[in-house]
Amino acid sequence: MKAKAAVDPSSSSSSRVIVITSGKGGVGKTTTTANLGTCLARLGQRVALIDADVGLRNLDLLLGLENRVLYTAMDVLNGGCKLEQALIRDKRWPTKLSVLCISKNRQRYHLSRVQMVMLVDALRQGYDFVLIDCPAGIDVGFFNAVGPAQEAIIVTTPDITSIRDADRVVGLLEADGLTEAKLLVNRVRPEMVSQEDMMSVADVQGALGLPLLGAIPEDPQVIISTNRGEPLVLRGQLTPSGIAFQECAQQLVQGGGTELLVRRHLHWGALASQWLGSRASSARNWVVEALTGCLEWLGVLHTPSSSYPGQRGVLRGADSSASEEGGADWDEDSLCLGSDAASQEDTRQG
Template sequence: MSEVIVITSGKGGVGKTTTSANLGCGLAIQGKKVALVDADIGLRNLDVVMGLENRIVYDLVDVVEGNCRLKQALIKDKRYEGLFLLPAAQTRDKDAVSPEQMKKLCDNLKEEGFDYIIIDCPAGIEQGFRNAIAGADRAIVVTTPEVSAVRDADRIIGLLEANELRNPMLILNRLRVDLVQKGDMMNIEDVTEILAVDILGVVPDDESIVIATNKGEPAVSNPDSRAGQAYRNIVRRIMGEEVPIMSFEAKQEGFFDKLMGLFRH
């Protein structure tokens, strides 16, 4: 069975591309055949986050326009068996592709035998968004615990449902446990209650993501990264496993922790 999952958010800068890269790698590590599709035409970035920027010959627009075969444009990631990237075109814009063409592209990728096709959606709600969701079977909405990001996520969830993508799953990204504990950041329940969607996972704000992105090696492959662990859990949930939201993802400070905190200074 083959599934097309679009990663979207409405607001820019909340972590769509990082999430796409980590879920793609994570699923490949689990032995799945994965195609990562960068639908952000004109502002391609998934290639650099993946560390594959030097290997691009053809791109998504070349495939759609028939300048090359699909297989020629798919970059094979040598680090992870079964992981491929279809990069976005950098010198074109969103109008270069239509939703019908994207739908056909997704069908062709399914025929290639991919288990998961992950589409990194551009920010916004215009043509690029419509293209990215056209061929999707499922949607994952990424947000951060901020008023602006959750507001945009709410709008996106409405638009997804209007386009027959029901029950999108939510990833709450960049949660600062220390701020939540002080009451200075919305917590998981606040956000899920407001958006009325199921939570797929919570990714803590973690400097290992910055380091991973600098190197072009997604954090999901780093066993010491907390964000990487959160992504590994999300990957298992996508594959249908029941994995509880882990304690570090939503760490509740107990009495003992508080007591220890007193003596730490």
């Protein structure tokens, strides 16, 4: 494996280069890149998006910029144009959001890792964030895309095939010297998680051992926004997934713990009321119950046991094994430590 190309220390130290990758195709890398980039621009950040998929670009389609691609990065490297000419500026934020395609759809060029680093170093001078949409797979395109990156966002869905591929990518990134990685779990269906038909966000995070950037719920509006050529986060009334992308972008800019990020998603029920109109009441209840179940799996909230019998079973199973090993016992009724529950009972009797 080639050594990670060095980043020019003279480049702007405040700019951040983040590669968005997964290993497996179809998990939502390009959708994540488009929506995170748009959210960052709305937060006042200068953002450059790079579609690093040579010959199979799609990022311009999701942003509605496909008819404005005149020059590509390969034209820049071949001396056919300047970098500023190849950058496509989004008219909604002309000074904040730009897109650079590596090549046109029918062009297949050999792009070296060194050339990729040169392009990104040039972009770092004028942007706060450079997001690289990594191609699927782990061939030469993958290694070229991760070459200039300082951080990585690993996108996966809660299924074992995506998780195994993501785990492979994490190992390759670490071997390449990139250890700053965060996890984004896409297409989560809370109702399936609560019924134990889908892996929870906590399960996915535990399998990959990465800090969590966020969780994006399954949303049919993603397909609609893609076909319209506009990011999901630009809708007048945001859906839960649009809110989740905004929270992820805010966490990238401001930092903050996953607990705060996930707690804010409790407001999805109120937003679903506006979004679904006459079906608001049932939708709100479903969203709040399902997302509260997800929070329990994440360990952020502890709901009384009578509300989520399925979760009680999980807690009993986990802690019964701990008890056999000499750990603390949990009281089934109060979900408190046995010693604390006993002291509370003594207090009530007193």
